[in-house]
Amino acid sequence: MSAVKVGVVGAGYVGLTTAVCLAERGLDTACVDLDADKVGRLKAGDPVIDEPGLQLLLRSGVEARNLSFHTDYDALADRDVVFVCVPTPSSLDGAADLRAVEAAVNTLGAVLSPPAVVALKSTVPVGTTRRMAARLRDRGLSVACSPEFLRESHAVYDFRNPDRVVIGSETPRAVALLRNVYGVGSQRIIEMSPESAELAKYASNAFLAVKLSYANSLARLCARTGADIADVTRCMGADVRIGGHFLQPGPGWGGSCLPKDTAALLHAGRGAGVDLPEVAAARTTNDVQNERITTALERLLPGGLPNAKITALGLTFKAHTTDTRDSPALRVCGRLAAAGAQVSGYDPRLGSIDAATLNLAGVVGVDDPYVATKAANAILVLTEWPQFRDLDWPSIAEQAPGAVVLDTRNLLNSNAIAGAGLQYLGNGTPGGY
Template sequence: MHAASIVVVGTGYVGLTTGACLACLGHRVTCVDVDAAKVARLAAGRVDIMEPGLAGLVARGLTGGTLSFTVEARAAVESADAVFLCVPTPMGAGGAADLRAVESAVATMANSLPSDSVLVTKSTVPVGTARRIGDLLGRDDVAVVSNPEFLREGTAVADFLGPQRIVVGSDTPGAAERVAALYRLLEAPVVVTDAASAELVKYAANCFLATKLSYVNSIAELCERLGADIDAVTRGMGYDSRIGRSFLSPGPGWGGSCLPKDTSALLRIADAVGFDFRLLSAAVEDNLAQRDRVVAKVANAVGGELAGARIGLLGLAFKAGTDDLRDSPALSVASVLSAHGARLCAYDPAVTGPLPGMAVTDDPYRVARGADALVVLTEWPEFTQLDWTYVADLMRGTAVVDTRNLLSPASLRDAGLRWTGLGRSTNRIDATSVS
């Protein structure tokens, strides 16, 4: 395909990024959503999603006439070369992916899709969904292709336009190649395979990353017990090309919109075929244990008793650069602290309240006022720029539990504060490399 007529169903995080970026590549893109008010906002160039570069791409597409928005799915797809399904697939009952939005979209469009068009699943769906969609369509003249997304919140536009790989899979000869051609302007390895393999790639990748994060959190715990330093350990590991440096930072646990639901879904997929995926189960269990480890550190920092303690929380989003609270480990830690009777006040530069179990403020220094301890839960760079001497004056206690190893222990010590990280010792020199 050269410049193609494309319809993107769903204008959430994945759908809007996909639509705006495909329009940027020269295709004619229509984005469809059932939310009329949202469609009106997008058609006026108002983007609610916090994502660098996305609003600019939407404005460019609208101005150039390559991007439009509508609620009329059937009319939109009647002249489409390819239709991308980018609808939510949240965790459903028992942990399996909920495909009702996918099935509803397919049912709505089934009779309107033109002959020889391609229906592409961009949403993360269980293995076998392409075949299931084919059965729902009941049409031999429309091919179904799996084209999983690998977008990270905060860098989604850059990830789409500069991908590490493009994966497309179909059981219809030639269909995957047609979808791969839509990305012809991007320089990236292209993996063309069958539909089931393409669907499994996304789960396999995300679940590997979740396992890697659980592993490094366990190594950080081991460092504390052995007197080693996690920063030095991960630096030494990261130079090994078989391991790499990414996803080697300990934290309060992994969360967000993808890893929790994808690990749960893959465990259900494995169970359905009689495979006991013990490694992945252990990674999920360890992630829950990490939350309890963090809570124990906070309790220790305030003398062992959380009931009545005033705890200031720095960060609520599941990671810096986004306002996404879905399955945020920060909220998970906060809920346990609150359940133990702690009084919580929180600040996040991208999040406004109210939130249950805590007061949310728009001033990081207000979080420190009268606090027995501060807990850094999200790695926002601005926290490193706080006036920590002033913070120390505001606090009632002196403890700072840094679950992201973000802050400078020396700077906090100079301010009269007690810094506690994950797998780190303030008595050890910083790990350095010589090359």
Template sequence: MKLTFIGTGYVGLVSGVCFSEIGNDVTCLDKDLAKIGRLNGGEVPIYEPGLQELIAKNKALGRLRFTGDLSSSIRSAEAIFICVGTPSLPSGEANLAFIEQAARDIALEMNGYKIIATKSTVPVGTNDKIRQIVAQLTQHPFDVVSIPEFLREGSAIADTLHPDRIIIGSDSPDAAAKLAELHRPLTERIMLTDVRSAEMIKYASNAFLATKISFINEIANICEKVGADVTDVAKGMGHDRRIGPSFLQAGIGYGGSCFPKDTNALIQIAGNVDYEFKLLKSVVEVNQGQRFNIMTKLRHSLGELGGKRIGIWGLAFKPDTDDVRESPALDIIGALLAEGAEVQAYDPVATANFRAIFGQADEVRWCEDALDAARSADALCLLTDWPAFKALALPEVQAVMRQNVLIDGRNVYTSEQVNEAELRYYSVGRPHVGGLSPSASEPVAGYER
């Protein structure tokens, strides 16, 4: 099938490449000609394991191309996938300017029947708006379909080629059947529904996963107070098939481009129809507060932070990506600098992106490796669970530090690893992991609202 993907961000680029991988003729379209030039030169603008190899392979086979030529991209396509950004407005609502512009661009270049499929995450009712925009600008027949994406950065290729399910929302049986056939090589778990339900499925899915994360973090905060181990609690919960083990890893909360944006957008969607989504508001509040538990534990272990040197491991919001959008590290490093601490930070791939958006970049020492970030530090804070951090021998880390405080914001270390070194070790919801007693005072509590 001849496909065009509008937008070469995570969704558009990964989706386009993967659909070329299963044999389709794919054009990836973007108005950013500099990005198109980099892609045609073999440079991938995002960090995603395996993506560069798939791009090279399918370009060589003639199944994949990158272009800024709007007219030819629309006219040659049987189906056009809208994969542009929907960033948050100050109100929390999704900004649909790029969606609406894409709809206008498609309409003005149509030369016959097209399937217009929206993969961008959009509020309920957006595809109806797309239909109205296109209908006002063209006489050609078309169908608008909602086909939400469920990619995870860092495993986006696997998620595309081996999805849990495909959701196709359409009021056209023919268009739905064609897209179902397109996706059948990926999975037989294809669900057909109406357009508005498909739009809601995306938001509801992300909101539920965010809720699981905030829930287990609240349990972790209680575990710290009562002396229970949240990892055992989560494991025991996860054995219940009604609950499952995924997204029950306690830590410093979620970040990235999806969960923060989509939870706030769903709160606004509810508010627009006079419904207060109290549960989701609490999920967002808990998540925002959870990252500052790092600050609580630093103060507990070091006292005043002014003049203290703090090492930071991890700037990306999760491992296997260079995405720093809504990363907890942004707030944590900002808070450290505000209290007068010296910060030295390292991330395997995300440092450049972090520096580009962090307003106080000159006040941080950016390190070349993990041990450099730990060197002469009073405390070391692990914020992103990169495997490379877990693989380091903690005695070697302790040997280069000035003081011996390690705050593990992602619970990556085992008691065996911790006991190899004489560290004052803080984790999240695990009061009995090992190492030296954090201090002689009472156990540190979770954040206070």
């Protein structure tokens, strides 16, 4: 096993997690990223991104000398397999932008020696792997699709304990090598064609988006009928055919995957002449979550939104991460600011959030939740940080008497909030929004 040499292109969430976890398994692992500043920090043991367990594995790998970082692809010349983990953002028409993938594969084609394997972990449209394989065939190189299924804030755990590992390839040697590199039980490895592997990743993320949007639609119905979304989804989740994951309502879904992957799947469907109305509807439902929140606040605040002082608790797209990419919290803040509200924002990771990102959303960052909520007309819980449960709500009520607490995540104890003298609105709860 130690004789296998592994390469990784891209040191983002997926690439860096892949690199440190493979090095932990004793593999000689080299990671290339074009950002010289990032590479310098990684060499010094700074993981750059906030991910539990990552720093320890990074430092252990660097100290053991089986994990190295470079800006030059030549460092991958002797690798047996190279994982491509570069971004595939959405183009204006929803298609995946493959320029980074194309550049990485082209460069690897000039650097690697046969019979090396290029494994695409980047999320790519159907047909990409086969097209890249044709491009590298004359070089004696193989290309496989092995999409990632890592959750931010749980990436290291998920890599170590995958519920499935997908290998899309029709080259037996590539499959055998990837099986060896991953080192997980055969029962968790699913072999399939490259096309199936590519589509399986999009299909999985799109289905999660559909579940989340359905939960938000149900929450809206619950609020209007006196039902409680927690009871409804508890019943649904008890059915093993449905499961309880991704049934929690919120301010909408976001992050680096679901928005772009649903857009790319719809684009692929249009290209193949296949409508995917379920996915389109999920995106439409997601887009109106901002309106649900602003409409509720306009109804509750005597003066409406213009000049209202609103505090946003949570700015990242999910808890336990610094990632604000396509954050639903920031989308809500931007809509409120556009309506004339004065928006202050607090997040436990505020110091790691780019000031320009906050400015774009019309948010004034405040590094103390009690200062942020002072004199607020409304307090919005937008990200599910558990710390918000432990805030001293009676003290907050003294500084913001009569404030409305709109809990989009149903994170807080409604009785405790009401007992402090504040008006509480849950998402899909009786008397909520």
